[in-house]
Amino acid sequence: MPEIKLKRVVSCSSEDNTHKADNLLSSDTYRKWKAARPGEKHVSVILQLEKEEQIHSIDIGNEGSAFIEVLVGHSTSVKDQDFEVLLVTSSFMSPTESRNGTNTSRVRFFGPSQLVKATAQEKWDRVKMVCSQPYSKSTAYGVSFIKLQSPPDADDAPVSTPPKLTKLGQFRVKDESPSSGSNIQPGSLFFSRDGGTAKTSTGLKGNALHRIDGHSSPAQKTSDKRESPKSKPELKPKPKAKSAEPVPFNRIMEGVVFVLSGFQNPLRGELRDKALALGARYRADWTPDSTHLICAFANTPKYSQVKAAGGVIVRKEWVMDCHKTKQKISFKRYLMNGAESSSESEAEEDESEEETQKAKTPEKRQLTPKKQAIKEEEEEYGGSTDAEDPGKDYRNRMESRRKKAAKKSTVQVKDEDLYGGSTDENTDAEEEEDKPIPELPDFLTGKRFYLYGKFPDNQKRQLQRYIIAFNGAVEDYMSEKVQFVVTSEGWDESFEDALMENGNLSFVKPTWIFAINDRQKMLPYQPYTVVP
Structure with missing residues (x-):
């Protein structure tokens, strides 16, 4: 299978100064790509292929990652969401291995049966790898190598067939015709030696019986007549089987x-x-x-x-x-x-x-209404069909109608006399009409956020709900689309690297989002920025 060549690295979420993402482009297996610092939640890299090709199999060499996922996409796509899953998240290290730091360089080969068939059948020119290590926060992880193979060529298939042997030492192998070889079955050679003459004799005897006096016996005629009408209806159920084909x-x-x-x-x-x-x-x-x-x-x-x-x-x-x-x-x-x-x-x-x-079954039409009637009676009268239950149900209905009439009368009395009616809360709730739900404001339209670090108590969930409620978007990964990074831990050294890749980033405190919710209006983010 020919190997697919990697052209360049499009983007990388994190990389070490020594073990950079460009090392994946070379064929040397000792070169690695690692994250910049240990304890990162996710790291990803996007690789550009030389041309659009169909991916048949994948070889991945691990470097401390617990899970690795492979996605594919096109260079013409604008959004990261256009990537399709080619290899689902696969395990490379167990939790005990991750904590002990053993078997960090495991290599796995993924064939066509392990890839998503719908995605593997199309052609792609970009590959995205997402690595994670949730079990260990003290080691930097990544990938040592990745190799992609395209489907084998059709011209290479006949070369793998071994040449036919014609001589075996001093002996010559007997040539056999392809027709005779395909029809050989177990025991056929013994039948041809022992029972060959018997078959011919029985065949002649059978033909002679049919040809005596130029006509067949009356018993054979009746049997032929009986078999002929039976053969016709056997062809009818065939189209029914075709119409009821199961879904793959x-x-x-x-x-x-x-x-x-x-x-x-x-x-x-x-x-x-x-x-x-x-x-x-x-x-x-x-x-x-x-x-x-x-x-x-x-x-x-x-x-x-x-x-x-x-x-x-x-x-x-x-x-x-x-x-x-x-x-x-x-x-x-x-x-x-x-x-x-x-x-x-x-x-x-x-x-x-x-x-x-x-x-389908018209003969059972008269039976099904009776069954339904019995089920309805069982549900209405508590599961029994005795003659006394309908009377009880009728009384219950009459009592419910009287209660409803009494409620209506109390409402009318309340309108006439403020202190003569009922003081139940249900009567006021019944009079209230359902009001339309007000629309949420769109203060954060077009703004994308990334929540970094740890947040006290349930603050992270509240931030996600407020951002989405105000028509904003929360990204799972740090990408080029992110405009605001919300953090409660203060300035981090990694923020400088993020600014080098994306100069439009702004690092803000969670109090900005909470202030927008409290005042119900858009506020400038400058007073809430995080400064080194």
């Missing part, structure tokens, strides 16, 4: 673009692997082309963002059940918006399934 496993979730929220490894990687195997596409953040948010629990930042945008939010059981049953299940059963919506969708699906069963 890798296309069950075709067209689904999902985002994960609230999950941690290894469950997060397991969910992503199963969804990608079913044909879905993964996005790190919610984008306009995203269709589903798979959420662990409600009230996460992505949950509120997707819910405000009107997206579909489902539980993780949707992916698990689809992967387990190898069938596409409707996502409506797994909605997180509430039990009402999921129950309504289940009722609709059950009704549709019953209609299809009725259309």
Whole structure:
């Protein structure tokens, strides 16, 4: 398989002064790329290929990283979100190995079966590697080398076939025709020696029986007549089998673009692997082309963002059940918006399934209404169909109607006499009408933030919610799009390196975001900047 050549390094989130990212371009395996300092959460590098090529396999040499993920993209794309996952997050070191510092230079080879098939079939000219080491904060990690191979050429295939032997020492090998070799079966040579004459004799006897007196026996005619009509209906069920072809496993979730929220490894990687195997596409953040948010629990930042945008939010059981049953299940059963919506969708699906069963089996149409009537009676009368229960239900209905009439009368009395009506709080709540929810202000439109370092208590989650509520964006990685870095730890030495790469960066305190929320207006960030 020919090796794909790397042209240059497009960008790098962090690199050591000695072990730079340019070392990955050379073929020397002793050169490495490491992060600038130990304890970084994520480090990434983007490599440019000489031309667009299809990636068939990947060889990666580790250098202290616990997890490595490989993504691909095009040089013409503007956003980082346009990268597609080629190799899902793979483990290179266990937690014990990371803490003890053992097996840091493990090498793994990933073939076509381990890559995402939909992404591996296309051509790309950029490769992005994302490394992480959450188990050790004392060592700088990275990658020692990466090698990409393109698919093998079609011209190379016949060369691998060994030449045919014609002589074996002083003996000559007997030539065999291809037709005779393909028809050889176990035991056929013994049958040809022992029973060859018997086959010919039985064949002649059978033909002679048919040719006696120029016609066949009446028993044979009746058997032929009986077999002829049976052969015709056997051809009818064939088109039915073609119409009910099962969906391939890798296309069950075709067209689904999902985002994960609230999950941690290894469950997060397991969910992503199963969804990608079913044909879905993964996005790190919610984008306009995203269709589903798979959420662990409600009230996460992505949950509120997707819910405000009107997206579909489902539980993780949707992916698990689809992967387990190898069938596409409707996502409506797994909605997180509430039990009402999921129950309504289940009722609709059950009704549709019953209609299809009725259309397939018309003989059972008279039985299904009776079953439904029995189920309705069981639900209305507490699971029994005795003659006394309908009377009790009728009384309960009459009592509920009387209570409603009494409530209406109390409301009328309250309008007439301020001190003669009921003092219950429910009567006031029932009179109130639902008011429209006010729209959130867009103070931070077009601004992108990156939250750096540690924050006290639950401050980081509050910052994410305020930024998203004011129409801002929070980036997971330090990229060229980031305009403001929010930190509560003061000035850091790494900020100088970030300013060298992006001169438009501004380092601010969290109090700026909180002040905007308290005063409900846009405030200048200059009084809240972090100065060395």
